[in-house]
Amino acid sequence: MAERGSEMETVRLNNGVEMPLVGLGTFRLQGYETVHRALDAALGQGYRAVDTAAEYGNEADIGRALRELLPKHGLARRDLFVTSKLAPRDMGWGAAEAGCRHSLEALGLGYLDLYLVHWPGKQGHKSQDPRNPSWRRESWEAMERMQEAGSFRAIGVSNYTEGHLREMLPTCRIAPAVLQTEFHPRLVQRGLLDFCTAHSIHLQAYSSLGQGELVAEGTVLGVAASLGKTPAQVLLRWAVQQGVGVIPKSSDPQRIGLNRQLFDFRLGQEQMDLLSAMHSNTHYCWDPGPVV
Numbered sequence: 001m002a003e004r005g006s007e008m009e010t011v012r013l014n015n016g017v018e019m020p021l022v023g024l025g026t027f028r029l030q031g032y033e034t035v036h037r038a039l040d041a042a043l044g045q046g047y048r049a050v051d052t053a054a055e056y057g058n059e060a061d062i063g064r065a066l067r068e069l070l071p072k073h074g075l076a077r078r079d080l081f082v083t084s085k086l087a088p089r090d091m092g093w094g095a096a097e098a099g100c101r102h103s104l105e106a107l108g109l110g111y112l113d114l115y116l117v118h119w120p121g122k123q124g125h126k127s128q129d130p131r132n133p134s135w136r137r138e139s140w141e142a143m144e145r146m147q148e149a150g151s152f153r154a155i156g157v158s159n160y161t162e163g164h165l166r167e168m169l170p171t172c173r174i175a176p177a178v179l180q181t182e183f184h185p186r187l188v189q190r191g192l193l194d195f196c197t198a199h200s201i202h203l204q205a206y207s208s209l210g211q212g213e214l215v216a217e218g219t220v221l222g223v224a225a226s227l228g229k230t231p232a233q234v235l236l237r238w239a240v241q242q243g244v245g246v247i248p249k250s251s252d253p254q255r256i257g258l259n260r261q262l263f264d265f266r267l268g269q270e271q272m273d274l275l276s277a278m279h280s281n282t283h284y285c286w287d288p289g290p291v292v
């Protein structure tokens with residue numbers, strides 16, 4: 001059962017697997033030296049979760065850096081929680097299974113802790129393509145088999161709307177453990193969060209910092225100043241305090257450290273409400289709403 005509103009630094013997914021609430025995002029983290037430096041800082045400052053995707057083109061660098069860094073930090077593979085995602089070009093029979101295997105090989109870590117369908121549609125096809133539901137179902141079945149074979153400890157989806165989730169839940173053999181989606185004070189997806197909680201799906205937020213833009217917002221700056229915290233910590237704490245996981249991306253060792261220091265303070269109800277009132281239905285990333 002996905003717990004919500006807990007002060008724990010991990011969440012227990014619906015299949016019993018424990019996942020850290022804070023992980024390092026790696027979208028646009030490119031080049032082995034950059035990846036190595038960010039992961040070295042992250043592991044040194046307590047991160048145990050890393051989020052990547054076939055689409056980011058950095059799985060091989062991340063896998064190589066993690067294999068190199070584990071001994072330095074006195075860690076074993078089982079201490080890490082590594083997430084990757086099926087590329088949208090690989091949706092559907094055959095392609096999905098090959099995509100899963102490609103991620104596993106590129107990362108070279110033996111197994112993955114979580115694998116997500118990255119996007120509810122297939123790359124190169126219109127959002128309205130009527131084959132999208134079949135491609136989603138076929139991809140999910142391939143991932144179910146990979147979990148049953150021990151290649152993935154948990155599977156989930158990303159950028160699915162409530163409609164996409166409602167479509168899959170009655171027929172899937174393994175229910176999704178996680179929905180990773182855009183969620184921050186300018187995009188408060190309250191209905192989706194409630195739906196996920198009701199169905200024991202853990203909601204993990206991406207673009208919590210609005211890809212860097214939200215840290216300059218007046219309301220966020222005001223709350224941060226009143227608490228003596230950074231704007232990024234306020235944005236991340238706002239999510240974590242609702243039981244929502246976060247995966248802030250940074251290439252800066254100091255920011256990486258600060259972005260994980262979220263468990264030694266609380267936002268008051270008034271501060272939570274002030275931040276939530278910023279909602280303006282703004283997507284800094286993409287909007288999966290039109291995908292049939």
Ligand SMILES: NC(=O)c1ccc[n+]([C@@H]2O[C@H](COP(=O)([O-])OP(=O)(O)OC[C@H]3O[C@@H](n4cnc5c(N)ncnc54)[C@H](OP(=O)(O)O)[C@@H]3O)[C@@H](O)[C@H]2O)c1
Nearest residue numbers: 025026027158206207208209210211212232248249250251
């Ligand atoms: N499933 C999906 O479709 C999807 C979509 C988007 C993202 N994601 C995942 O979610 C992760 C996070 O989302 P995101 O990369 O879109 O954006 P984000 O985490 O909201 O923001 C990252 C940006 O904020 C800056 N930043 C980081 N910490 C900061 C701080 N303490 N103060 C000020 N600026 C700070 C970073 O710059 P520096 O690097 O210079 O610090 C970077 O430009 C991604 O990396 C990826 O792993 C998934």
